[in-house]
Amino acid sequence: MDWVFISATLIAAIRAGTPILYATIGEIFAERAGVLNLGVEGMMLMGAVSGFIVGLKTGSPWVGALAAMLVGGLMSLIHAFVSITLRGDQVVSGLALTLFGSGLSALVGKPYVGVPGVRFTAWKIPLLSRIPFLGEVLFQRDPLVYFSFLLFPLAWYFIFKTRPGLHLRAVGEDPATADAAGINVFKLRYLYTFIGGMLAGLGGATISLSYTPGWIEGMTAGRGWIAVGLVIFAFWDPLRAALGSYLFGGVNSLQFGLQTKGVTIPIYFLQMMPYLFTILVLIFATQERVRRRVGAPAALGIPYVRGER
Amino acid sequence: MEGETARIAVEMRNIVKRFPGVLANDHVNFSAYEGEIHALLGENGAGKTTLMNILSGLYRPDEGEIYLYGRRVVFNSPRDAIAHGVGMVHQHFKLVETHTVAENIILGLDKPRFFLNLAEAEQEIRRLEEQYGLKVDPQAYIWQLSLGEQQRVEILKALYRGARILIMDEPTAVLTPQEVEELFVTLRRMAREGHTIIFISHKLDEVLAIADRITILRKGRVVGTVEAQMATKEELARMMVGREVLFHIEKEPVEPGAPVLEVQGLRALSDRGVPALKGVTFHVREREILGVAGVSGNGQSELAEVITGLRESTGGRVRVNGQDLTNAGARAFIDAGVSHIPEDRVHVGIVPSLHLTGNLFLKAYRRLPGFFLNWKQMREKAKELLRHFDVMAPNPDVEARTLSGGNIQKLILAREFSSRPAVVIAVHPTQGLDVGATEAVRQRLLEQRSQGAAILLISEDLEEVRALSDRIIVMYEGEIMGEVPPDAPVEEIGLLMAGTRLEGRGA
Numbered sequence: 001m002d003w004v005f006i007s008a009t010l011i012a013a014i015r016a017g018t019p020i021l022y023a024t025i026g027e028i029f030a031e032r033a034g035v036l037n038l039g040v041e042g043m044m045l046m047g048a049v050s051g052f053i054v055g056l057k058t059g060s061p062w063v064g065a066l067a068a069m070l071v072g073g074l075m076s077l078i079h080a081f082v083s084i085t086l087r088g089d090q091v092v093s094g095l096a097l098t099l100f101g102s103g104l105s106a107l108v109g110k111p112y113v114g115v116p117g118v119r120f121t122a123w124k125i126p127l128l129s130r131i132p133f134l135g136e137v138l139f140q141r142d143p144l145v146y147f148s149f150l151l152f153p154l155a156w157y158f159i160f161k162t163r164p165g166l167h168l169r170a171v172g173e174d175p176a177t178a179d180a181a182g183i184n185v186f187k188l189r190y191l192y193t194f195i196g197g198m199l200a201g202l203g204g205a206t207i208s209l210s211y212t213p214g215w216i217e218g219m220t221a222g223r224g225w226i227a228v229g230l231v232i233f234a235f236w237d238p239l240r241a242a243l244g245s246y247l248f249g250g251v252n253s254l255q256f257g258l259q260t261k262g263v264t265i266p267i268y269f270l271q272m273m274p275y276l277f278t279i280l281v282l283i284f285a286t287q288e289r290v291r292r293r294v295g296a297p298a299a300l301g302i303p304y305v306r307g308e309r
Numbered sequence: 310m311e312g313e314t315a316r317i318a319v320e321m322r323n324i325v326k327r328f329p330g331v332l333a334n335d336h337v338n339f340s341a342y343e344g345e346i347h348a349l350l351g352e353n354g355a356g357k358t359t360l361m362n363i364l365s366g367l368y369r370p371d372e373g374e375i376y377l378y379g380r381r382v383v384f385n386s387p388r389d390a391i392a393h394g395v396g397m398v399h400q401h402f403k404l405v406e407t408h409t410v411a412e413n414i415i416l417g418l419d420k421p422r423f424f425l426n427l428a429e430a431e432q433e434i435r436r437l438e439e440q441y442g443l444k445v446d447p448q449a450y451i452w453q454l455s456l457g458e459q460q461r462v463e464i465l466k467a468l469y470r471g472a473r474i475l476i477m478d479e480p481t482a483v484l485t486p487q488e489v490e491e492l493f494v495t496l497r498r499m500a501r502e503g504h505t506i507i508f509i510s511h512k513l514d515e516v517l518a519i520a521d522r523i524t525i526l527r528k529g530r531v532v533g534t535v536e537a538q539m540a541t542k543e544e545l546a547r548m549m550v551g552r553e554v555l556f557h558i559e560k561e562p563v564e565p566g567a568p569v570l571e572v573q574g575l576r577a578l579s580d581r582g583v584p585a586l587k588g589v590t591f592h593v594r595e596r597e598i599l600g601v602a603g604v605s606g607n608g609q610s611e612l613a614e615v616i617t618g619l620r621e622s623t624g625g626r627v628r629v630n631g632q633d634l635t636n637a638g639a640r641a642f643i644d645a646g647v648s649h650i651p652e653d654r655v656h657v658g659i660v661p662s663l664h665l666t667g668n669l670f671l672k673a674y675r676r677l678p679g680f681f682l683n684w685k686q687m688r689e690k691a692k693e694l695l696r697h698f699d700v701m702a703p704n705p706d707v708e709a710r711t712l713s714g715g716n717i718q719k720l721i722l723a724r725e726f727s728s729r730p731a732v733v734i735a736v737h738p739t740q741g742l743d744v745g746a747t748e749a750v751r752q753r754l755l756e757q758r759s760q761g762a763a764i765l766l767i768s769e770d771l772e773e774v775r776a777l778s779d780r781i782i783v784m785y786e787g788e789i790m791g792e793v794p795p796d797a798p799v800e801e802i803g804l805l806m807a808g809t810r811l812e813g814r815g816a
Contacts, residue, residue, distance in 0.1 A: 161424065161425055162423050162424055162425055163415075163421045163422065163423055163424070163425055164423070165425075166408075166412055166415070166416060166425060167416070167417070169405075169407075169408070170405050170408065170416055173405045173406070173407055173408065174403075174404075174405045174406065176403065177403040177404060177405050177416075178405070178416070178417070180387065180403040181403070181416045181417025182386065182387065182388045182417040183416070183417050298406070298407065
C-alpha cells in the first residue's frame with residue numbers, strides 16, 4: 001500500500017471538504033426548519049470576500065471569519081424575510097440570493113483580486129499530531145478544520161438528541177402541530193435560516209482564509225450548489241454530510257492522484273457525481289415510505305400560514 | 310341538578326364569541342362536574358367546537374367568564390389552559406407523523422431543559438397507559454399507527470401534561486365500532502378517577518351511550534341540559550334541530566332487477582402509489598342500493614374514482630349495462646348514465662366560482678342542441694331545478710361557493726338526478742350535513758332507487774348504510790371482507806370493518 005498517496009488524498013479531501021461541510025450543515029439546519037435556501041452559493045461568496053477583506057484590514061483571520069459569518073447570516077435574513085414573513089416562493093428567493101451574492105461579491109472584491117492577505121495557519125496538536133498516519137492527516141490542520149470536526153457531531157447530537165433539536169425537526173415536519181404545541185414556528189425558522197447563513201458564510205471564509213487564501217471572483221466555484229445537493233445526499237443528517245463533504249471535496253485531488261497511478265477518469269465526470277447522486281436520491285426519496293424513514297422535512301419549502309388546518 | 314355532591318369542575322358563564330358575520334356563541338352558560346362525562350350535542354355550526362376552543366385557550370371569548378373548580382381563570386393560549394389542567398383532543402390530530410409517540414407527547418414541554426431523556430418519558434407514558442388502559446408503543450412512529458391508536462396518543466399527550474379536564478371533539482368519527490367501545494371504556498375509567506370529560510358530538514346514539522349529562526346547543530345558544538338516563542333520542546333530536554325529526558326511513562319495498570353496474574377483480578393504486586384496491590368484485594342491480602361500509606381510507610375513495618372514470622385501474626373490469634367501461638374516462642361514464650356524488654363536494658362536485666346555472670348544466674350542456682348556449686332558457690330550467698330540489702339560493706346567478714354545505718349537496722343532487730341516471734355513485738353523501746339536509750339527501754336517494762337506478766352508497770355512517778341499503782358489503786384494506794344483509798348486527802359489521810372475515814359467508 002502506498003501510504004503517502006493515501007494520506008495525501010485524505011488530507012486534500014479534508015481540506016477541500018471543510019468549506020462544503022460548513023455550508024452543508026448550515027443548510028441542514030435551515031431545511032430541517034422547513035426553509036429551503038438555494039442562496040448558499042451567494043452567501044458563501046459574500047462570506048469569502050468579506051472574510052478576506054476584514055481579515056486583511058484587521059490583520060486577523062479570526063476577525064475575518066467572524067465577519068464572514070455575520071455577513072452570511074445577514075444575507076440569509078433577506079431570504080428569511082421573503083420566504084417566512086412574506087411567504088414568497090423559496091426557490092425564486094434563494095436563486096435571487098445566489099445571483100445577488102455573486103454580483104455583489106465580485107463588485108466589492110474587485111480591488112482585492114490577487115492581493116496577498118492573511119490566512120489561518122496549521123496548529124499541530126501536541127501528542128495527537130505525532131500519532132503515525134492519523135496524526136498527520138487529522139491533527140496538523142488549521143483551527144477552521146478542527147472547529148468543523150467538533151461541529152458535525154455536535155450538530156447531529158443537537159438535532160436528534162436535544163429538546164431544541166426536537167422542536168427544530170417538528171417545525172420542519174409539521175409546523176401546524178408545532179405551533180399548537182406552543183412552539184414559535186416563525187422565530188425558529190428565522191433563527192435556523194440565520195444559522196444556516198452564518199455557516200455558509202464561514203464556509204466561504206474557509207476558502208478565502210484557509211483552503212486557497214486570497215480572493216478571486218467566483219472563487220467558491222459551485223461549492224454552494226454541491227452543499228445543497230449534499231443535504232439531500234446526506235438525508236438531512238450531519239454525520240452523513242461530513243462523509244459526503246470529504247468524499248466530494250476529495251474528488252479533485254483524487255483525480256490527480258489517480259492520474260499519477262495511470263488511471264484516468266475525466267474530472268468532469270467526477271465533478272458531476274454530487275449532482276448525479278442528488279438526482280438519484282431524489283428519485284428514491286419521493287417514495288412516501290422512504291421519505292418517512294429518511295426524515296426529509298415534510299414542510300420543506302412550504303410557508304407556514306397560521307390558522308390553516 | 311341540585312342534590313349532587315360532586316364538585317363543579319368547569320363553569321362557563323355568559324360566553325359570547327363573534328366571528329365576522331356570525332354569532333358563534335350567544336351568552337352560553339355551561340357547567341360540568343368533576344368525574345362526569347358531559348356531552349355537548351348540536352348540529353354543525355351550533356357552536357360546540359367554538360365553545361370548547363374557548364375553554365381550551367385557542368380562542369378568547371368576547372364576553373363571559375370561565376371558572377375552574379370555583380376559581381376564575383383567563384386563558385391567552387392553549388398553554389395557559391393546559392397549565393390549568395384543561396386538555397383538548399381535536400378532531401384532526403396534531404401529531405408529527407415522522408416522530409415517535411414519546412417525542413410527540415413531550416413536544417413543546419419545558420421539562421427536559423436541553424437533553425432529551427426519552428427513556429424517562431417513555432417510562433412515564435407506560436405508567437399512564439397502565440393506569441388508563443391506553444395501549445400504544447411509546448417508541449412507535451406515528452405513521453405506523455392506526456387512527457384509533459393516534460387518538461390514544463392525543464389522550465396520553467393531554468394526560469402527560471396533567472389534564473384533569475379532557476375535551477374530545479367528535480372523537481368517534483375516525484374509529485371502528487370496536488375502537489369506539491374501547492374509547493368509551495377508557496373514558497369511563499378516566500371519569501371514575503375524577504377526570505371531567507367533555508364529549509363533543511352530533512351523533513345521538515353515542516351521546517346517549519356514553520354521557521352522564523347532555524347539553525344541547527343550537528345556533529350558538531344553549532337549548533338545555535338533560536340527564537342522559539332520562540333522555541330519548543327523539544327528544545334530543547327535537548332540541549338539536551328545533552323540530553320533529555323522523556328517524557324511521559320509509560323504504561318502499563321494490564324488487565331489484567338485472568345487474569347494471571358490474572365490477573370484477575378491480576385493482577387500483579392510491580395517490581401514493583400503493584395498492585388501494587386489491588381485486589374488488591361486486592354488482593349493483595336496478596332498483597337496489599348497495600351499501601359500502603368501512604372506515605375511511607380502506608379503498609372506498611379509490612373505488613368511487615375508478616368506477617366514475619377519474620382514476621385508472623391496474624386490473625379488473627367495470628361494466629355498465631353490459632358495456633365495458635374499464636379505464637374509459639369520465640366522459641364515457643357520464644354518457645353511460647353514471648352519476649357521481651363525490652366525496653369532496655366543493656372541489657370535485659362543483660365549480661365554486663361559477664354561477665348555479667352553469668353548475669347545473671356542467672354535464673347536460675352537451676345534450677343541448679346547437680353550438681351556442683341559450684342561457685336564458687337554461688336559467689329558467691335552473692330555477693325550476695333549484696325549486697324542485699329545495700336549494701336555498703337567492704337566484705341562479707350567485708356563485709356556487711356562496712351556498713352552505715347542505716345546499717351545495719342539494720345542488721349536486723339536482724344536477725346528477727335531473728338526467729335520470731342508470732347508476733348513482735354516492736360517496737359520503739350526508740357527511741357534515743345537518744339533520745334537515747341529511748333527511749333530504751336520503752329521501753332523494755330512495756327516490757332514485759324507486760325510479761330504477763342502481764345505487765352504490767359509500768358511507769362511514771353505519772346507521773345510514775343500514776337504513777338505506779338493500780345489501781351491504783364491507784371494505785377493509787382494499788378488499789371486500791364480506792356481504793351482509795342490512796339488518797345484520799352492528800357488531801358483525803364492525804368485525805368486518807376491523808378486518809376479521811366471517812367464516813362461512815362469502816361476498
